[in-house]
Each structure stands twice: as structure tokens, then as C-alpha cells.
Amino acid sequence: MTLSSIRKVYQGIADRRQMFRMFDRHAQRPNRFEGDAGPLYAGEWFEVGRVEHDYMLKILPPLWMRGEMFALREFLTDSIISVFYTLRIDGRTRYFHAYCDLNVTRSPVEMRDAIVERESWPVKAMTHNERLEHIWSATHDEYRGYAGDQWLPEHRGKRTVLYYGGRRGTTLKLLEDLTDDEIAAKLPVHLRHLPEPIAA
Incomplete structure (x- = not known):
């Protein structure tokens, strides 16, 4: 990585x-x-x-x-x-x-x-990568890690997080593969609806 x-x-x-x-x-x-x-x-x-x-x-x-x-x-x-x-x-x-x-x-x-x-951004916003980095920083060590030997070779060493999917239970996902809804669910409420910055 x-x-x-x-x-x-x-x-x-x-x-x-x-x-x-x-x-x-x-x-x-x-x-x-x-x-x-x-x-x-x-x-x-x-x-x-x-x-x-x-x-x-x-x-x-x-x-x-x-x-x-x-x-x-x-x-x-x-x-x-x-x-x-x-x-x-x-x-x-x-x-x-x-x-x-x-x-x-x-x-x-x-x-x-x-x-x-x-x-100094004029509007409070978060980029997609900032959302992922915040999730990684805020997740306790027991619920985050790195893809090991059970993953495909191209994913080994990438960051993983546990995600609770309701009736589907808890699954281990690559951090980079979280969907927008999964990202929103893992962010604190006050950060969920911040816009992404608009490219100039």
C-alpha cells in the first residue's frame, strides 16, 4: 500500500x-x-x-x-x-x-x-478520500485491518473495515470499496451530509 x-x-x-x-x-x-x-x-x-x-x-x-x-x-x-x-x-x-x-x-x-x-475553503465540505480517511482514523483497531492471504492477490495489504449491513450481518470490506451509503452510515451524523467540493 x-x-x-x-x-x-x-x-x-x-x-x-x-x-x-x-x-x-x-x-x-x-x-x-x-x-x-x-x-x-x-x-x-x-x-x-x-x-x-x-x-x-x-x-x-x-x-x-x-x-x-x-x-x-x-x-x-x-x-x-x-x-x-x-x-x-x-x-x-x-x-x-x-x-x-x-x-x-x-x-x-x-x-x-x-x-x-x-x-480556507469557503464552504465546509469533504472530499471522497477525506471521508475514507476519517472512517479509517475513527474506527477502533478491532474493527479495521489489512487484507491478508484470504483475499485475492491484488487486494492483499489494502485497508479493510468491518461494516454492519443490517439483516446481512457484519462483513469485512475493503475501505476503498465502501459505497456512498456505507460511507454515510460509518460517518458521524454531523459529517454525513457535507457536500463534496466542486471542481473549479
């Missing part, structure tokens, strides 16, 4: 428990200790509260601080690092966490710009 593009992975402001869960959203991946997991994490970002932001700043001295951002001292992988942002968007100060790849020139700056652009 290769993701690696800038993407919002949670809607709303993550509390401390949710923040720590999302630091390792891919902990259940197959062959966890083999290969480079960097592409799974690079580009992921979500909003946190001020308390969570300040808590992370005080844990250890940061690796570096630059204006509205600081990087944690510990690397997630060889080049992937946690960067926290304090950004003023539409007149409000907000706080974010992102995984940046320091092997990519200007990665933290490009991440900052992408967050500001995304959070």
Missing part, C-alpha cells in the same frame, strides 16, 4: 487520545518491521487543540522551530518527522500536526501551505 500525498486524515479537532492513536494509524500493517513505511505516513495531517499542541512542545526540546512550526526530536522513520503548526486561518488561530519527509526540499513549508489552502 502506497499513499504519499498531502491528505487530511481526520475531520474536527483531535483530542489527546485521538491524537496519539493517529500518530500510528498504520500500526496494524502487514510486515510492520520490514521495508520503508515512510510513504504510508508522509503527507498525513490533522487538526489538534492548543492544549495538545503545547503538550507536544513541552515533551522534549524540539529538533527545530521556525516561525509558526516546530519539529519533534524523534523521527518516525528515517526521514519522516512530526511537525506541529500554529496557523492563523480566517482570523482564528488553529493548531495542526503533520508528517513531513525531510528528504523532500521544503516539505514542512509545502505542508503548511496545503493546510492553509484546504482549511
Whole structure:
């Protein structure tokens, strides 16, 4: 599974428990200790509260601080690092966490710009991929996983979630194969009816 593009992975402001869960959203991946997991994490970002932001700043001295951002001292992988942002968007100060790849020139700056652009949308909306990422982030570990040997070879390693289908019972589905109705059923009520952004 290769993701690696800038993407919002949670809607709303993550509390401390949710923040720590999302630091390792891919902990259940197959062959966890083999290969480079960097592409799974690079580009992921979500909003946190001020308390969570300040808590992370005080844990250890940061690796570096630059204006509205600081990087944690510990690397997630060889080049992937946690960067926290304090950004003023539409007149409000907000706080974010992102995984940046320091092997990519200007990665933290490009991440900052992408967050500001995304959070400056004039209408509250969610893309299809943001809906799937939110479902993955919000689903408890017992109800999500990765397709194993019982799946067709082309699906092995893809993300799966349990879906309750009423009289049909509970089924394991590929996250990417959820229908619009299934996605709506798995989203919190306040997110179900958000429109998808209209392409320019």
C-alpha cells in the first residue's frame, strides 16, 4: 500500500487520545518491521487543540522551530518527522500536526501551505478520500485491518473495515470499496451530509 500525498486524515479537532492513536494509524500493517513505511505516513495531517499542541512542545526540546512550526526530536522513520503548526486561518488561530519527509526540499513549508489552502475553503465540505480517511482514523483497531492471504492477490495489504449491513450481518470490506451509503452510515451524523467540493 502506497499513499504519499498531502491528505487530511481526520475531520474536527483531535483530542489527546485521538491524537496519539493517529500518530500510528498504520500500526496494524502487514510486515510492520520490514521495508520503508515512510510513504504510508508522509503527507498525513490533522487538526489538534492548543492544549495538545503545547503538550507536544513541552515533551522534549524540539529538533527545530521556525516561525509558526516546530519539529519533534524523534523521527518516525528515517526521514519522516512530526511537525506541529500554529496557523492563523480566517482570523482564528488553529493548531495542526503533520508528517513531513525531510528528504523532500521544503516539505514542512509545502505542508503548511496545503493546510492553509484546504482549511480556507469557503464552504465546509469533504472530499471522497477525506471521508475514507476519517472512517479509517475513527474506527477502533478491532474493527479495521489489512487484507491478508484470504483475499485475492491484488487486494492483499489494502485497508479493510468491518461494516454492519443490517439483516446481512457484519462483513469485512475493503475501505476503498465502501459505497456512498456505507460511507454515510460509518460517518458521524454531523459529517454525513457535507457536500463534496466542486471542481473549479
